[in-house]
Amino acid sequence: APEYICNKMSAKLAGDVNYYQQMGNRCPLLALNNTKTSGSLKEIPEHSTPVALIIIEDNIKAAAIGTIKEFKKNGVDVRVISGDNPVTVSEVAKRVGIENAEKHISLQNLSDKEIRELALEYTVFGRVNPAQKKLLIQIFKESGKTVAMTGDGVNDILALKEADCSVAMANGSEATRNISQLVLLDSDFGSMPSI
Secondary structure (H helix, E strand, O other): OHHHHOOOOOHHHHHHHHHHHHOOEEOOEEEEOOOOOOOOOOOOOOOOEEEEEOOEEOOOOHHHHHHHHHHHHOOOOOOEEOOOOHHHHHHHHHHOOOOOOOOEEEOOOOOHHHHHHHHHHOOEEEOOOHHHHHHHHHHHHHOOOOOEEEEOOHHHHHHHHHOOEEEEEOOOOHHHHHHOOEEEOOOOHHHHHHO
């Protein structure tokens, strides 16, 4: 993510990143850094030089819009929790018809206390780490909601275990499938209304 690997982006690069994210694209940045480091480096070196901005457009499955309509019709409050940039996620959520998708926030560098204070005000959460996903599920449950969580990656496991109902995709990680209460064998979110 550009905001992680470049502490100082040029105005042009920042503008390009912002433009493509607002269009709903993921924007990984390839950067070069000549700092010699060991393989166990846990921090990204400073002063990286941008080499290429890679634009990735998410394909929205045909059934997604109908699924969201069905949820809305049945009073299901849909929230989107993602590790991706919140602007990008918000745009994709708008395209599938999620209500209040413009209410988005980055949880990057927020404390648990700050998240507790604002969680119920937002629909789209971006730059969320696994522990924060679990915390959001706890907050929704504490507010009186029955919470279902859908996920496909190892980063979703804590939240899936915390949810009242956990749903995994068959094409996701084995660990996620093993701890979930339901597995969508066709990996199609469009199956959810019939469940």
